[in-house]
Amino acid sequence: MNNTGYKRLFKLALTLTLTGCANNPAIKTDVPYHNTVTIPAHVTEHQAQGLTGTYANSLAVRNFIRHMVLEHSFSESYLNNLFSKAQRLDYVVRLENPPQYHGPKPAHPKTGGWTRYRQQFITEAHINNGVAFWSNNADSIQKASVTYGVDPEYIVAIIGVETFFGRNIGKTRIFDALTTLAFDTQRRAKFFTTELENYLLMTREEGYEPFQPVGSWAGAMGLGQFMPSSFRTLAVDFNNDGHRNLWDQCDAIGSVAHYFSRNGWQNNMPVADQTKSYNGGSTIELGTTNGSEYWRVHPNFKVIKKYNNSDKYAMAVHQLAQAIKQRRL
Ligand SMILES: [Ca+2]
Structure with missing residues (x-):
């Protein structure tokens, strides 16, 4: 959860408007979405109808949408619309793939x-x-x-x-961050694809508009920087207002304690x-x-x-x- 050095760049106060929504679908995590093949143009015209923007030609995104429709009964047109507006964030790609250090080795790698x-x-x-x-x-x-x-x-x-x-909760749109990490990076793509799945489920369950929540470049949210999977399983409505809101101090405090207790x-x-x-x-x-x-x-x-x-x-x-x-x- 921690990418603190980067998070310090950001200072933003956030207010989220929430509405209730009940749903508790099962999670399926073992679906391969990471085919980086680009759909040929003549196929795109036919198959990718409805998906436009940066990811219009991404077979991986189309497979992911299909999975969300089949497994979790999302509307295909709803997801096409969302992913048509998703932005690939170059700085997220760079942070996930930091340049390798090629200088001289320190005498003792742990020194200092x-x-x-x-x-x-x-x-x-x-x-x-x-x-x-x-x-x-x-x-x-x-x-x-x-x-x-x-x-x-x-x-x-x-x-x-x-x-x-x-003070440093991050200002990256979570949907853009996770979409970029799932489909434009390799190292932890499977992990982030599962988090993107959990994020979309979370937004539906909690009544968030998917482009509204912001957080770290790696998709962590709120005062305790919960990833979406942790949000869904461990966040608690500690101020009893009917909503789990990890940008709220009281809910964040209860949720961190719950996380520790459960572990x-x-x-x-x-x-x-x-x-x-x-x-x-x-x-x-x-x-x-x-x-x-x-x-x-x-x-x-x-x-x-x-x-x-x-x-x-x-x-x-x-x-x-x-x-x-x-x-x-
Ligand atoms: Ca609450």
Whole structure:
């Protein structure tokens, strides 16, 4: 979920208008859409009727539309209309395929990596804004902590690391991002095609207009940066207004706690302890500018990694949580 460096480029306040819509179709994920063959012009005239724009000649998009019609009973003309207006985003392609580094290899690849990562998130601004976010949302955070059994400082810290407490939620149209990633990139195309499928289902279930939600270039949404599949399965309507809205602070707080709970968080249990040396399978090594740090990590550390599978990410969340908790006292 995390593409924080990029997300920091964006600051946008978003209000979404929601209407109710009930549907709970099954998800089918094993359909190959990734045929990059372009339909010949003479075939296009006949078969691609109704699909215009950037993706008019994309067989992969046509196959995807057919799948959504057959599996989820979407209207073909509705989807043709949507994909006719979809925009291929060149910067999304570039971010998904960063240029390879061809310079000299560093003496130790881990040297300083944790120091640099930590400096992005364990800042005075993050700690102070975390304390303020906690105070401004004290009731919701307390309720979420009790309801789901998740230590409150970790709910706050996740939102801090993901979006700087909602300030950097991204401004890329999710539909364009996921369409680009599914059909114009290769590396994680299957993953993003499934997320696009979930996104269209989500918009139908929740009553979103598909071009309205915005988020990260990788399709993550709201204060906690949920991907569409996580939105559908783990987002909760925590302010009881009848809608799941992850751009709303209260719903985002409840949803992050629910995510942690469902992934096995153990309330009031340790996350990580620093040790002097490597000591077996539950020890991690983080490279600093002054050598390595060693930490013994506990099951809750792995729960944080379910959010983003990186030791540095999980350690940043842990240390920010502790720093915010300390300052709040
Ligand atoms: Ca709500």
